[in-house]
Amino acid sequence: MSELLEKAERLKTASQTLAMLSAEEKNEALEQIAQTLDRERAFILQENEKDMAQGREQGLSPALLDRLQLTNERLDQIIDGVRQVASLPDPVGEIIAEWTRPNGLRIQTVRVPLGVIGMVYEARPNVTVDAASLCLKTGNAVLLRGSTSALHSNKALVRVMKEALRTTTVPETAIELLEDTSRETAQRMFRLNNYLDVLIPRGGAGLIRSVVENATVPVLETGVGNCHIFVDESAERQMAIEIVLNAKLQRPSVCNAVETVLIHERWPYAADLLETLHARGVELRGDQRLASAYPFISEATEDDWYTEYLAPILAVKLVADVDxxxxxxxxxxxxxxxxxxxxxxxxxxxxxxxxxxxxLYHNASTRFTDGEQFGYGAEIGISTQKLHARGPMGLVAITTTKSLVYGTGQIRES
Amino acid sequence: MSELLEKAERLKTASQTLAMLSAEEKNEALEQIAQTLDRERAFILQENEKDMAQGREQGLSPALLDRLQLTNERLDQIIDGVRQVASLPDPVGEIIAEWTRPNGLRIQTVRVPLGVIGMVYEARPNVTVDAASLCLKTGNAVLLRGSTSALHSNKALVRVMKEALRTTTVPETAIELLEDTSRETAQRMFRLNNYLDVLIPRGGAGLIRSVVENATVPVLETGVGNCHIFVDESAERQMAIEIVLNAKLQRPSVCNAVETVLIHERWPYAADLLETLHARGVELRGDQRLASAYPFISEATEDDWYTEYLAPILAVKLVADVDxxxxxxxxxxxxxxxxxxxxxxxxxxxxxxxxxxxxLYHNASTRFTDGEQFGYGAEIGISTQKLHARGPMGLVAITTTKSLVYGTGQIRES
Incomplete structure (x- = not known):
């Protein structure tokens, strides 16, 4: 049997045990994971160094190497993250609705785990622990499929987490790492409907597209954000400038950063906004009117309006009105x-x-589209799909429901 | 431009208008549809007769011909169905949650239409009207892809519905029928992510599998029901017999009918149950012990335990306990x-x-898994997937949410 199928089988069995555990049991497992990660820092950093050496040898970019690297400080953050997930309320078991039908049937809808989650992600090894702790918290087993470049780190982290689970009621087979990182095996994983209840891709647009295009397992899609701010005729000068600067510059590389600003052609402070952006180092690409009015604005192409820059570049356009x-x-x-x-x-x-x-925002920065900022405690990702979950996803997004019907012998007449 | 793309474009535009209509406007459109269907009975029946003649010529089975046929009585039911959907509460616009963050941001989650729904179904022409009215009610545009054998009927029904919409604020392009029923075009439809927000297959296992395996558009999967009843040691004799008879025989062809009964080996009334089933004409296939104990029980194969008979056949098995x-x-x-x-x-x-x-049921028939029986008024289908909607799906299942955030100049600090 292949590694994929063997691990999928184990996870499916583990998920049945996980679904019946109490919040206390799951939190105890998370605390054990936090403690064991803390104890095994030297081993983890040593294995991470193997990935780093290999990455340097293969000429990975400094940005990619930075994502790959674990340090004592990053381990602190990872361990804190696990404890934070443990401290959140457990959504599993919540009674969402309860009603009685005229024939006396009492129906309860309760929240339950999804089952087995397939997590597909790129270089960052912190996702390994982050995803595992979110899944355990919600009673889900998890198949982790990280990238080849982080394989030593991911193996070390999973080995340490499994070791931690041995002293708890959570089966250690609740977390499995797919060590075969070939493309072919990934494609098979995406079609493992009998074992996986959902796939969650976390990474760049290419990764997400590959999962969406090839998967038959349902996908929780997180994705690109080509976000806009419309500065209306009546916008307050200071507020508009502060919000646009924040949405573009506070962290340009993330999906909730603004990429295009649409300015009402009668807003009196367009020059102030554009000059401030230029002074703060933002490269501006504008429509014809703006490009001819300002020397520091180049003319945007049709492509610019579609582009998620993820960088200090901003498309700007004058519009006649809200429509x-x-x-x-x-x-x-x-x-x-x-x-x-x-x-x-x-x-x-x-x-x-x-x-x-x-x-949608009125008079606030787009940067607030985030699980923490919405008050969800933890974030699985930001859903850009319309089914199941939309926008920031908290723990509830990786649960489902079942209906429990209590009868006294009811049969259906018609 | 192909018929598919042209209609998809129109639907996308129509969906933007639909999303802004009031419940009254949508209900008025449904009432117009009901009246126009009533007025155009002769035309619809005449077009349906063309499909029937063609079906008879091609040697369709009597069961398929029966599904295909429209009669005045069936049109009554279809028209009643449209009015019933109009009478239901509109889920769109409902405020699901509302909270304020420490920084003063007020967040509202509101219910909105999905957008454009692709409905893929088989012979029954009633689905054409049923699907269109459920979609209109919830502010969704709909692309209908029925079968070739019902093409005349479907064209007639859609033409009549569009005619009805002309006198209303709902654009007539909110309902489009894909007249090109080729396999290739269906495959292209299943991957039209820029236009379709969800696919809903309604039909047999083959149709559903084909959609799930080929679609990149998210699917609301409805599916097979291999349903079980476990008759425990302490089950009441009369109740158990009545529930099993109801679940098997009240309508054997549907997904919520029971297919296997598991009987606790110490339940004292197994003989009564099995003999009653036999007397009522149910073909029984049992495990070795049951097959040797009862002359009217044949021995089940491994396949039987997997089979959704959808017929008066039942697999039966003795078990040692609830586990x-x-x-x-x-x-x-x-x-x-x-x-x-x-x-x-x-x-x-x-x-x-x-x-x-x-x-899950305690002391009740599995036949209650149904939107009407759950009190949802209308039923889109019964979801067997875990994302978005599980079990009977009412109108809410074809909506999504958006978050509206009201600020006073908030920017993100970290």
Missing amino acids: EAIGHIRRYGTKHSEAIITENEVNVRRFFQAVDAAV | EAIGHIRRYGTKHSEAIITENEVNVRRFFQAVDAAV
Whole structure:
């Protein structure tokens, strides 16, 4: 039997045990994982160094090497993360709805684990522990498929977590790492509907597309954010400038950063905003009117309106009104996060109703699209799909429900 | 441009209008559809007769011809169905949650339409109207892909519905029929992620498998039900017999009918149950012990335990206890509907916790897994997947959410 099938079988069996554990048992397992990771720092760092050496040899970019590297400080963060997940309320077992039918049947809908989750991710080894702890917390078993470049680190982290579970009621087979990182095996994993209940890709657009295009297992899609801010005619000067700077520059590399700013052509402070952005080092690409009015704005191509720069680059465009802004966002947006800055309540309502996106903002930065910022405690990712979960996903996103029906002999008449 | 892309474009545009309509506007459109269908009965029946003639010529089975046929009585039911959907509450616009963050951001989660739904179904032309009215009610545009054998009927029904919409605020492009019913075009439809937000297959196992295996658009999977009833040691004689008869015979062809009964080996009334089933014409296939004890029980093969008979055939097996029953269901079940008949509360809790299925029953027939029976008013289907919706799906299953965030200039600090 292949490694994939063998581990999938084990996970399926483990998930049946996991589904019946109490919150206390799962939290105790998480605490054991935190303690064992802390105790095994030397081993983990030594194995990570093997990946780093190999990466340097293969000429990985400094950015990729940085993502791959574990340090004592990063281990602190990883261990803190596990304890934080343990401290969150357990969604499993919650009674979501309860009602009685005219024939006396009492129906309860309760929250239960999904079962077995397939996590597909790229270089960062911290995802290995992060994903495992979120899955354990919610009673899910997890198949981890990381990248080849992090294989030593991931093996070490999984070995340490399994060791920790040996002293708990959580079966150590609740966490399995797919060591065969070939493309062919990944493709087989994506179609393992009898074993995996959901796939969660975490990584760049290419990884996500590959999972979505090849999977028959349902996917929780996280994805690109080509986010917009529309600065309306009545926007307050200072507020608009601060929000745009924050949304572009506070962390340009993330999906909730702004990529295009649409400015009402009668907003009086366009020059102030654009000059401030330029002064703060943002490269500006604008429509024809803006490009001819400002020497520091180059003319945007059609591609620019589609681009998620993930860098200090910003597309800017003048629009005639809220409807032109809505039309632009409909055409180029990715349904992630879209903001309007205005003092006009009618335009807020129109924007909120007409724009189809996971999160819409009035007078706030798009950077708040985040599980922590929404108050969910932990974040699985930001869903850009419409089924199951939309926007920031907390623990609830990796659960499902079942209906329990209590009868007294009811049969169906028609 | 192909018919598929052209209609997909139109639907996407129509969905933006639909999302902003009030419940009254959508209900008025449904009432117009009901009236126009009523007025155009002669045309619809005449077009349906073309499909029937063609079907007879091609030697379709009497069962398939029966599914295909429209009559005045069936049109009554279809028209009633549209009015019933109109009478249900509109889930769109509902505020599901609302909270304020420490920084003053107020977050609202509201229910919105999915957008454009692709409905893939088989011969029954009633699905054309049923699906269209459920989608309109929830503000979704719909691409209908029925079968070639019902093409005249489907074209007539869609033409009549579009005619009805012309007098309303719902764009007539909110409903489109894919007239090109080739396999190749279906495959392209299943991968139209930029236009379709979800695919809903309605039909047999083959159709559903084909959609799940080929789609990159997210699927709301409805599926097979290999349902079990476990008759425990303490089950009441009369109740157990009535529930099993109801679950097997009240409508054997549906997914929530029982296919295997597991009988506790010390339940005193096994002979009564089995003889009653035999007397009522049920073909019984049992494990070795039952097959040797009863002349009217043939020995079941391994395949029988996996089979959804959808017919008056029942697999029966003796088990030692609730755990053996759970083990059997875990191995052969399809996570649809599973029942326990017992007076033992401890076993109910164990069964409810250990069996992973959409709906679990204590002392009631599995036949209640149904949107109407659950009190949802309308039914889109019964979901056998774990993401988004599980079990009977009402109108809410074809909606999603968006988060509206109200700020006063908040920016993110870290």
